[in-house]
Amino acid sequence: xxxxxxxxxxxxxxxxxxxxxxxxxxxxxxxxHEREAQALLADLAGHGRPSVRVGxxxxxxxxxxxxxxxxxxxxxEAGHRVAVLAVDPSSARTGGSIMGDKTRMPRLTVxxxxxxxxxxxxGTLGGVARRTRETVALCEAAGYDVILVETVGVGQSETQVAxxxxxxxxxxxxxxxxxxxxxxxxxxxxxxxCVVNKADTDPKAxxxxxxxxxxxxxxxxxHDAPWRPAALxxxxxxxxxxPELWAKxxxxxxxxxxxxxxxxxxxxxxxxxxxxxxxxxxxxxxxxGRLRQLRAEVERGEKTAVAAVGELxx
Numbered sequence: 001x002x003x004x005x006x007x008x009x010x011x012x013x014x015x016x017x018x019x020x021x022x023x024x025x026x027x028x029x030x031x032x033h034e035r036e037a038q039a040l041l042a043d044l045a046g047h048g049r050p051s052v053r054v055g056x057x058x059x060x061x062x063x064x065x066x067x068x069x070x071x072x073x074x075x076x077e078a079g080h081r082v083a084v085l086a087v088d089p090s091s092a093r094t095g096g097s098i099m100g101d102k103t104r105m106p107r108l109t110v111x112x113x114x115x116x117x118x119x120x121x122x123g124t125l126g127g128v129a130r131r132t133r134e135t136v137a138l139c140e141a142a143g144y145d146v147i148l149v150e151t152v153g154v155g156q157s158e159t160q161v162a163x164x165x166x167x168x169x170x171x172x173x174x175x176x177x178x179x180x181x182x183x184x185x186x187x188x189x190x191x192x193x194c195v196v197n198k199a200d201t202d203p204k205a206x207x208x209x210x211x212x213x214x215x216x217x218x219x220x221x222x223h224d225a226p227w228r229p230a231a232l233x234x235x236x237x238x239x240x241x242x243p244e245l246w247a248k249x250x251x252x253x254x255x256x257x258x259x260x261x262x263x264x265x266x267x268x269x270x271x272x273x274x275x276x277x278x279x280x281x282x283x284x285x286x287x288x289g290r291l292r293q294l295r296a297e298v299e300r301g302e303k304t305a306v307a308a309v310g311e312l313x314x
Contacts, residue, residue, distance in 0.1 A: 055161035058171030
């Protein structure tokens with residue numbers, strides 16, 4: 001049976017405009033749009049093309065966008081269809097986002113084999129947007145075989161992207177000082193690859209940082225792990241390390257059971273959605289005035305937050 005949603009057929013044919021419209025629909029918070037987006041995703045189920053999903057993170061200024069453009073151009077020129085999902089931080093005050101990632105990828109933006117979609121984080125923690133998983137599925141249905149997810153990049157909490165991609169890449173700088181001591185666990189142990197970016201700025205420091213990363217990754221990786229994380233050097237300016245980075249990504253895809261990993265990720269996603277749905281149902285079933293009263297009492301110091309929540313029977 002052919003897909004029923006009007007966006008399904010053009011999207012499956014690789015139409016970029018249809019893909020952009022579908023992503024906008026998926027990102028909408030309007031209830032009718034959410035229902036329509038889920039209907040579209042249901043129509044597209046089973047039509048996704050084989051792909052590799054790569055998450056990339058690092059501190060601001062590490063050169064995520066520039067390296068992604070270099071890697072994306074390398075792949076696009078080789079015939080791959082590359083989708084870049086760039087998550088931009090949203091203001092805690094206004095809720096707005098600059099969404100300037102495309103300006104950092106001028107060559108990749110106009111390449112016919114590439115699709116770049118900036119999305120606001122919208123307050124979602126973990127460095128990704130609320131509907132990044134759905135966006136990945138839409139891009140795969142449109143025929144993109146390499147999905148690069150660029151996180152907000154604000155610290156050690158940028159690990160949620162690892163729960164929706166096949167491979168998690170951490171970018172660092174040559175002269176990061178004692179940064180390794182600060183990220184021993186958390187984001188470091190989630191990384192499948194570490195890349196010392198901007199290696200051309202200080203080659204000796206880049207080699208030293210690569211060696212330190214290799215030692216740290218060896219200590220953090222269980223002996224029975226199917227994949228041994230690697231540390232590489234790269235420069236988006238000179239092109240150093242870009243082919244080696246892609247070769248390692250291919251090695252990972254050939255070594256790890258991606259199908260089993262994605263099934264496990266889908267189960268985790270179900271748990272997250274269930275918690276979100278239960279929370280919404282709980283709040284909807286409460287008296288709004290009572291909630292405001294309890295919040296005010298906590299704010300005035302008349303009740304502790306724990307005691308106030310306890311009064312709700314949680």
